[in-house]
Amino acid sequence: MLKVEGLNKSYGGSPVVEDLSFTVRGGELFAFIGPNGSGKSTTIRMLTGLLRASSGSIELFEEVMAPDKTHLKKRISFVPDTPDLMGKLTGREYLNFIASAYRIDTTTFKERKRELLALFDLEGQLDRLIEEYSHGMKQKVALIGALIHEPDILFLDEPTVGLDPKSNRNLKDYLRAYVKSGRTVFLTTHNLSLAEEIATDIFIIYKGKKMAHGTLKALRETIGDQSARLEDIFLGLTEVKPHDSSDT
Numbered sequence: 001m002l003k004v005e006g007l008n009k010s011y012g013g014s015p016v017v018e019d020l021s022f023t024v025r026g027g028e029l030f031a032f033i034g035p036n037g038s039g040k041s042t043t044i045r046m047l048t049g050l051l052r053a054s055s056g057s058i059e060l061f062e063e064v065m066a067p068d069k070t071h072l073k074k075r076i077s078f079v080p081d082t083p084d085l086m087g088k089l090t091g092r093e094y095l096n097f098i099a100s101a102y103r104i105d106t107t108t109f110k111e112r113k114r115e116l117l118a119l120f121d122l123e124g125q126l127d128r129l130i131e132e133y134s135h136g137m138k139q140k141v142a143l144i145g146a147l148i149h150e151p152d153i154l155f156l157d158e159p160t161v162g163l164d165p166k167s168n169r170n171l172k173d174y175l176r177a178y179v180k181s182g183r184t185v186f187l188t189t190h191n192l193s194l195a196e197e198i199a200t201d202i203f204i205i206y207k208g209k210k211m212a213h214g215t216l217k218a219l220r221e222t223i224g225d226q227s228a229r230l231e232d233i234f235l236g237l238t239e240v241k242p243h244d245s246s247d248t
């Protein structure tokens, strides 16, 4: 589904993503985790064709991805950490717009809309302007817009921030079922218990570089502790050591 090789991004000569390579297959729930400023959003924006890489290759569905590849973009969805929705539209108008952009037939649209509105407890809120929604409600309508056309790959940047506990639980269950149907989810999160619970694959990035990649079991094996929490593995790999002078 997604193949990344030697991906790099620099700003003004300073590297922020360095030599990332990985593959994500159908049915995988890929958690891309790392401390603040480690390059997660930059990477996800390159993978979704919103940002041009400095070098390296990204293949989606065995075709090279680039910002102008509209037919590839139609098969994916991306919800950024702070969704920038059209505030002057109502929730209903926004979802209708998505349905026509993706040519979802009326019956399917109605069915999925009903299911997703119930999932996120957003029934009865669709006729308000998006700019009047709370942060969590904006997040929910962005997620519904991303899910309603059932993309082959769903990219989510910090999807649970701002969601109440029930929506959090429902989203988690939904994502698990989503990948079981053979589709793919690529998410970034600081919520390590979430990653531990639902990810099939975990990639740890630190200062733009790969620190580890594998199943939780494989990551545990690398540190020789089969009961280690992901939090311990993560902190062990990403804590600034006293001898690390790169920040000084």
Ligand SMILES: Nc1ncnc2c1ncn2[C@@H]1O[C@H](COP(=O)(O)OP(=O)(O)OP(=O)(O)O)[C@@H](O)[C@H]1O
Binding pocket: 011, 016, 034, 035, 036, 037, 038, 039, 040, 041, 042, 043
């Ligand atoms: N447009 C830009 N110009 C210059 N530097 C940038 C730009 N965008 C991002 N960066 C830098 O790239 C690095 C990685 O940022 P990025 O937003 O990808 O991190 P992140 O892992 O998503 O962080 P967070 O967890 O805080 O969201 C940071 O040092 C950031 O300052």
